[in-house]
Amino acid sequence: xxxxxxxxxxxxxxxxxxxxxxxxxxxxxxxxxxxxxxxxxxxxxxxxxxxxxxxxxxxxxxxxxxxxxxxxxxxxxxxxxxxxxxxxxxxxxxxxxxxxxxxxxxxxxxxxxxxxxxxxxxxxxxxxxxxxxxxxxxxxxxxxxxxxxxxxxxxxxxxxxxxxxxxxxxxxxxxxxxxxxxxxxxxxxxxxxxxxxxxxxxxxxxxxxxxxxxxxxxxxxxxxxxxxxxxxxxxxxxxxxxxxxxxxxxxxxxxxxxxx
Amino acid sequence: xxxxxxxxxxxxxxxxxxxxxxxxxxxxxxxxxxxxxxxxxxxxxxxxxxxxxxxxxxxxxxxxxxxxxxxxxxxxxxxxxxxxxxxxxxxxxxxxxxxxxxxxxxxxxxxxxxxxxxxxxxxxxxxxxxxxxxxxxxxxxxxxxxxxxxxxxxxxxxxxxxxxxxxxxxxxxxxxxxxxxxxxxxxxxxxxxxxxxxxxxxxxxxxxxxxxxxxxxxxxxxxxxxxxxxxxxxxx
Numbered sequence: 001x002x003x004x005x006x007x008x009x010x011x012x013x014x015x016x017x018x019x020x021x022x023x024x025x026x027x028x029x030x031x032x033x034x035x036x037x038x039x040x041x042x043x044x045x046x047x048x049x050x051x052x053x054x055x056x057x058x059x060x061x062x063x064x065x066x067x068x069x070x071x072x073x074x075x076x077x078x079x080x081x082x083x084x085x086x087x088x089x090x091x092x093x094x095x096x097x098x099x100x101x102x103x104x105x106x107x108x109x110x111x112x113x114x115x116x117x118x119x120x121x122x123x124x125x126x127x128x129x130x131x132x133x134x135x136x137x138x139x140x141x142x143x144x145x146x147x148x149x150x151x152x153x154x155x156x157x158x159x160x161x162x163x164x165x166x167x168x169x170x171x172x173x174x175x176x177x178x179x180x181x182x183x184x185x186x187x188x189x190x191x192x193x194x195x196x197x198x199x200x201x202x203x204x205x206x207x208x209x210x211x212x213x214x215x216x217x218x219x220x221x222x223x224x225x226x227x228x229x230x231x232x233x234x235x236x237x238x239x240x241x242x243x244x245x246x247x248x249x250x251x252x253x254x255x256x257x258x259x260x
Numbered sequence: 261x262x263x264x265x266x267x268x269x270x271x272x273x274x275x276x277x278x279x280x281x282x283x284x285x286x287x288x289x290x291x292x293x294x295x296x297x298x299x300x301x302x303x304x305x306x307x308x309x310x311x312x313x314x315x316x317x318x319x320x321x322x323x324x325x326x327x328x329x330x331x332x333x334x335x336x337x338x339x340x341x342x343x344x345x346x347x348x349x350x351x352x353x354x355x356x357x358x359x360x361x362x363x364x365x366x367x368x369x370x371x372x373x374x375x376x377x378x379x380x381x382x383x384x385x386x387x388x389x390x391x392x393x394x395x396x397x398x399x400x401x402x403x404x405x406x407x408x409x410x411x412x413x414x415x416x417x418x419x420x421x422x423x424x425x426x427x428x429x430x431x432x433x434x435x436x437x438x439x440x441x442x443x444x445x446x447x448x449x450x451x452x453x454x455x456x457x458x459x460x461x462x463x464x465x466x467x468x469x470x471x472x473x474x475x476x477x478x479x480x481x482x483x484x485x486x487x488x489x490x491x492x493x494x495x496x
Binding site: 014015080256257260 | 309337345346359361
């Protein structure tokens with residue numbers, strides 16, 4: 001698997017898009033720090049960008065890479081390599097290079113600005129960790145969708161729909177259900193609903209770490225009670241890990257059964 | 261060398277292989293023939309483990325291949341359409357495959373045999389179809405494995421390259437290897453093949469030497485004999 005990972009990784013590192021992605025974050029980091037003049041505030045703005053953009057890029061890159069490397073995959077399938085290694089190697093190649101672009105692109109400006117001496121270092125690290133998780137999760141979902149759809153247009157469409165649902169529609173449905181059932185106690189429901197969407201989960205996790213939960217009112221207090229504690233943090237990280245592992249597991253399962 | 265027992269495969273509603281049995285003994289060149297869509301490539305891909313059969317057993321070198329991958333060390337495969345990652349250079353592709361297989365190889369000899377030196381530093385996406393096929397051939401023949409599977413090896417080759425390919429196949433045969441080849445160029449098949457395996461409607465319709473085929477179909481030349489199988493009315 002490591003060999004496939006190496007080749008996929010190099011292949012992506014040589015492609016222009018990894019650099020564009022890296023430079024985008026680099027520029028974003030510098031601009032935000034320049035405009036905000038404060039690491040903590042920059043982290044909040046950054047969160048809003050990352051929460052939406054990272055899943056989108058993960059999804060699109062994942063689908064694109066899978067379809068573009070079809071020839072490479074077919075070549076590898078005839079070689080003495082385990083099937084699951086081929087797909088896992090490619091997956092980790094894509095997810096790894098995207099994560100690297102994200103971490104380096106944002107890390108460099110923040111470190112230069114004096115992150116290491118500021119108190120925001122923990123928040124910033126959490127931001128990068130959730131960013132990495134979101135990359136892994138959405139690249140995994142994208143690979144699953146691409147593997148199940150021979151038709152590129154369909155695969156691309158479904159992948160973008162999944163992103164749109166989790167990033168936008170889910171929140172809408174969530175809010176509407178809160179309004180409709182406002183007479184009932186909704187703490188448990190909203191906690192569970194947040195857990196089932198990796199994007200919401202990441203957002204809540206960061207918001208609460210940033211100590212601005214007062215903005216969220218009563219629910220915020222409930223959330224704070226849950227997510228603010230160490231066990232809440234651990235459960236959230238576990239949940240994100242589960243979100244990462246499930247698509248990877250299905251990927252290996254599907255890869256064993258597919259014809260090429 | 262290869263044992264295939266009651267192999268079934270369908271893609272959606274399209275039943276491609278319907279209870280195919282095939283035994284290929286060690287050594288010699290076997291041509292797998294059949295009309296378009298008769299399941300030649302599916303059979304080959306099933307042997308390679310790229311297509312998962314619905315039913316049936318395949319064994320290569322005495323071992324069942326289901327969910328296995330190590331046996332592919334013993335197989336060289338030339339795919340029908342040379343689809344390579346376009347952003348790699350020829351040199352890099354050769355190095356990569358060598359790295360993946362971890363076996364001694366003799367690519368230099370083959371590269372000069374097919375005159376590929378000027379293309380080594382070119383990206384695969386910029387190569388012509390025939391040149392890609394030559395690269396394909398180099399990648400297939402550069403290792404020393406007992407089983408070689410060639411799916412339409414002649415596609416796009418110029419006459420000089422075709423002659424070299426035939427020499428190469430004969431040389432490998434002399435080493436005692438087993439070679440499976442599919443082709444629609446009957447002249448090529450007639451020249452190289454020791455035995456014919458004819459697939460029709462997902463089963464083996466005929467297996468034997470060319471002279472046996474001529475006898476069976478009561479034809480005097482090979483191309484007509486093959487055509488006669490495909491249209492059974494004229495065969496009657």
